[in-house]
Structure formats: C-alpha cells, structure tokens
Amino acid sequence: MNTNHLCLGILSLGDASGYEIKKAFEETFSHFQATSFGSIYPALAKLTEQGLVSFHEETQEKRPTKKVFTITQEGQAHFYQTLLKAEPTEQYRSDFLFLMMFAHLMPREHIEALLNKQTDHLKMELGILERIITECQTLTPGMRFTLEYGIIGNRALLELMQQRSMPLIEEIDAARSPQAL
Amino acid sequence: MNTNHLCLGILSLGDASGYEIKKAFEETFSHFQATSFGSIYPALAKLTEQGLVSFHEETQEKRPTKKVFTITQEGQAHFYQTLLKAEPTEQYRSDFLFLMMFAHLMPREHIEALLNKQTDHLKMELGILERIITECQTLTPGMRFTLEYGIIGNRALLELMQQRSMPLIEEIDAARSPQAL
DNA sequence: ACATACATGTAAATAGTTACATGATTTC
DNA sequence: GAAATCATGTAACTATTTACATGTATGT
Incomplete structure (x- = not known):
C-alpha cells in the first residue's frame, strides 16, 4: 500500500x-x-x-x-x-517504548516527562477519534469500525499509563537508592 | 531514532x-x-x-x-x-484498517478473511509478549513496562475483534441486501 | 508585521528494504 | 535433496520526508 x-x-x-x-x-x-x-x-x-x-x-x-x-x-x-x-501489513514504531527500555538510565524527572508526554499524546488522539465518531454522520460501517479500533486501543493504553506510570518510577528509584545510602 | x-x-x-x-x-x-x-x-x-x-x-x-x-x-x-x-515519535501504519474503510465494496468472504487474519496476527503477537514477560528473568523495569504496554493494547484490540467482527459483516450485508430483493 | 490557511508543485536528501554474494552445519 | 540457522556484508531500488518556490487572503 x-x-x-x-x-x-x-x-x-x-x-x-x-x-x-x-x-x-x-x-x-x-x-x-x-x-x-x-x-x-x-x-x-x-x-x-x-x-x-x-x-x-x-x-x-x-x-x-x-x-x-x-x-x-x-x-x-x-x-x-x-x-x-492487498497483503495487509501492520507496523507500529514507537520511540517512546524504545526509550522506556532504558528508563533505568534516566533521571526521575525525565522519565516523568516522557510518561506525561505519551499520556497527553494518547489523550489527544482519543479526543480526536471520539469527536469524529460522534460528530460525523456520513461514515461507512468500516470507517466506524476503524475509529472504534483506535478508541478501544487508546483507552486501554491510557488506563495502563495512569495505573503504571507512578509504580514504574518508584520501582526504578527504589533500585537506585541503595547506592545513595 | x-x-x-x-x-x-x-x-x-x-x-x-x-x-x-x-x-x-x-x-x-x-x-x-x-x-x-x-x-x-x-x-x-x-x-x-x-x-x-x-x-x-x-x-x-x-x-x-x-x-x-x-x-x-x-x-x-x-x-x-x-x-x-530524543523527541519521541509514535507511528502506526495499518493497511488492515485502511482496507476496512472500504469493507462495503468487498465480498463477505473477503471481509471475513481480513478480520480473521488480523485476529490471528493479534493473537500471535500477544502470545509472544506473554511468553517473554513470564519466561525472561533479566528484564529491566522499563522493558517489563514495554511488554505490558503491548499486551494490554493487543488484548483490548482482540476483544474488540471478537465482539465486532460478526456485527460488522452483518451490518454490511444488511445494507447490501435491498438491492438483492 | 507575522503567522496561518488555502493551493500546487519540484528537488534534494534521508532512510530503509530487498536482493544478492558467500559458505558451513544442521534438520526434515 | 532442500530448507533453515548461523554469520557478514554490499548495492540497487524504493519510498518518503523536508525544504524550497510562489502567491492570495485572513486573522492576531
């Protein structure tokens, strides 16, 4: 494609x-x-x-x-x-997830900033999708499906971000602190 | 990146x-x-x-x-x-979703095949992620987070596929049938 | 005065994939 | 006998982004 x-x-x-x-x-x-x-x-x-x-x-x-x-x-x-x-291909490339792999190397504030930015990004995209699906009248069934697909995915990821952001930061800080003592 | x-x-x-x-x-x-x-x-x-x-x-x-x-x-x-x-960028490119926008133009069997293929794809990826997170012992906290992120997202999408695939096909067929009568 | 929206288009630069070349060993 | 795994590397091709060029109208 x-x-x-x-x-x-x-x-x-x-x-x-x-x-x-x-x-x-x-x-x-x-x-x-x-x-x-x-x-x-x-x-x-x-x-x-x-x-x-x-x-x-x-x-x-x-x-x-x-x-x-x-x-x-x-x-x-x-x-x-x-x-x-068409041979449908899927590709997801995320610098955010790649960076998170190395969160243990970053200062706490930077991890927080990255997590907040990603959360905002997901919220914004979710907002756009919800607006289109409610406001637009002339959608094909397939289009409605693609919008639902995006909404469901983003909602699940947002929930994860809200539940796991703080525990992740705390976990990394906990692993760091022994050297500080 | x-x-x-x-x-x-x-x-x-x-x-x-x-x-x-x-x-x-x-x-x-x-x-x-x-x-x-x-x-x-x-x-x-x-x-x-x-x-x-x-x-x-x-x-x-x-x-x-x-x-x-x-x-x-x-x-x-x-x-x-x-x-x-790094300015983290996210990009998702899906031929599957693009094709679904035009599901109303396809024969029923083809829509079914596409939906099944995507479901299988999500299942397979979910399986890989779940295997890594349970089997691999040497993960950084950030890596565990990236795996959870993938798992949560794929689970939500799989559920959507299982709930919405049939209704979508029926809806498109229903819109088609008036011409057949 | 400056940015943004409207509107079309080209060219250079960037980056990536695919295919090829080579070759041993193992598995089916 | 064929295909897969291990292992490195190059070159051609493909595609896309970014920047440039041009110009009007509107909003701040």
Whole structure:
C-alpha cells in the first residue's frame, strides 16, 4: 500500500483536491495512515497519466484555483482489485517504548516527562477519534469500525499509563537508592 | 531514532553481534521496532568508525566467526545524551484498517478473511509478549513496562475483534441486501 | 508585521528494504 | 535433496520526508 493506493481509496469515497486529501490524512485517518504533499501531488499526476483519475480545475473567489480529482471507472476497477489482492501489513514504531527500555538510565524527572508526554499524546488522539465518531454522520460501517479500533486501543493504553506510570518510577528509584545510602 | 541509535541502545544492555541484534528485534522488540541486516551492518561499521563501539572477532566451532561488539565509554555517554534529547515519535501504519474503510465494496468472504487474519496476527503477537514477560528473568523495569504496554493494547484490540467482527459483516450485508430483493 | 490557511508543485536528501554474494552445519 | 540457522556484508531500488518556490487572503 503506497500513496497511489491511498489517494485512489480516498477518491473512491468522493472527489477531492490534493490539499483536501492531505487534510483527510491529517484528521480522519491520522491514527493509522500518514502521507505528505511531496507524495500526494506526484501520486495524483501518475494516476492521471494512467487514466485512473481525471480532474477539472475549479476557480474560487478569494482562494487559489484548485484541481478537483475524480476516480474513473478504470480507477474504480483497479482499486477493487487492490482491495482483493492487498497483503495487509501492520507496523507500529514507537520511540517512546524504545526509550522506556532504558528508563533505568534516566533521571526521575525525565522519565516523568516522557510518561506525561505519551499520556497527553494518547489523550489527544482519543479526543480526536471520539469527536469524529460522534460528530460525523456520513461514515461507512468500516470507517466506524476503524475509529472504534483506535478508541478501544487508546483507552486501554491510557488506563495502563495512569495505573503504571507512578509504580514504574518508584520501582526504578527504589533500585537506585541503595547506592545513595 | 534511526538504526544507529537502536544498535547503540541494544549494545548498552550487553555485547552482541550484528546477527544477534537482528534477532533481538525479531523477538523481544518486534512489537514496536524493526530493522534489517542491510541497516544494521552499515550502522555498526559507522559506530565503530566514530569510536562509539569496538569489536573483537570470536571464532566458533562449527559456526562462522562472529564480530562481537561492545559499547565504549564515549558510546555510553553519547547514548545517554540521545536518551535525554530524543523527541519521541509514535507511528502506526495499518493497511488492515485502511482496507476496512472500504469493507462495503468487498465480498463477505473477503471481509471475513481480513478480520480473521488480523485476529490471528493479534493473537500471535500477544502470545509472544506473554511468553517473554513470564519466561525472561533479566528484564529491566522499563522493558517489563514495554511488554505490558503491548499486551494490554493487543488484548483490548482482540476483544474488540471478537465482539465486532460478526456485527460488522452483518451490518454490511444488511445494507447490501435491498438491492438483492 | 507575522503567522496561518488555502493551493500546487519540484528537488534534494534521508532512510530503509530487498536482493544478492558467500559458505558451513544442521534438520526434515 | 532442500530448507533453515548461523554469520557478514554490499548495492540497487524504493519510498518518503523536508525544504524550497510562489502567491492570495485572513486573522492576531
């Protein structure tokens, strides 16, 4: 799954400009996919070249002209094949967890700061997901599922952070103190 | 955080060869970090060049000779600075969730297959994490925390998969059937 | 005056994976 | 006889991010 596939997918849900596709990834899909302008614009150019999408320019008042992309029938058929053939991969990369492995080497204040930052991060993401699932009316069943998936995961992790942060800090401090005595 | 940092971190826990570092990422840390030989060997060469690690060759019987790397004092100091300065980033990329957004376009059997595959994936990872946390005796408090983090997250998601998979399929089928009648 | 939102696009830099090359030993 | 494990390393390829370039309008 690369940016080409992601763009085709978003366009299968409705017309959009490159800028709007980026916004969708920043908002609705940010918890499980991300991409940048530097990937999106070349992707849309390539999809147009391949005849999988087409576009028309829309001149706006007090806004720059935008290119609105539409998925073609070939694009729809191509995306359908992608859906059936894709080998879904999962990847989670966390610097936070890697750093926590070495918490015993850090000053107490720094461990606290890292734990607080991660807690805030989880809270923020949870807030976004809950807002979308309650406010947005036009979700497909699958989208509602992806939002629930994110909410359930983040809630469980937040609970863990709230229960285990202090005990972890105390445990590391306890292991340190013998040298101080 | 790049492969250089990851290697330094692993070596701060004890001496290891490139091959052993790769194994560590396949086993113990696979739920939140990954890397490949093509990244590890150049990283170790660069760290050696910078004087952050040193190595000695160990000839083995019935096994190829291996280079065992040791973190130097400079390496330890450098890693400590990394721990304090690092801006921890989180990234989760899931093709599974992206595909689920378009479940309404797929045949029922395909949705089922995707959900089953994801469930199996979560079960397998959960099994690995639970085995490590019970069997491994030499874990730092931080490592135990990272394992718990993975376990709690996966358990919550598995429960969701078990509760929501069938309802999701039924809901999508129900939305489809009016056309069939 | 400065930052942000809107809007498109390119190019360089970064980083990583995959495949290849080599070779012994063990297991199925 | 084939595949897996142990062991190191390089090179090509792939993909993505970051920074740059350009310009209007709005908000602080």
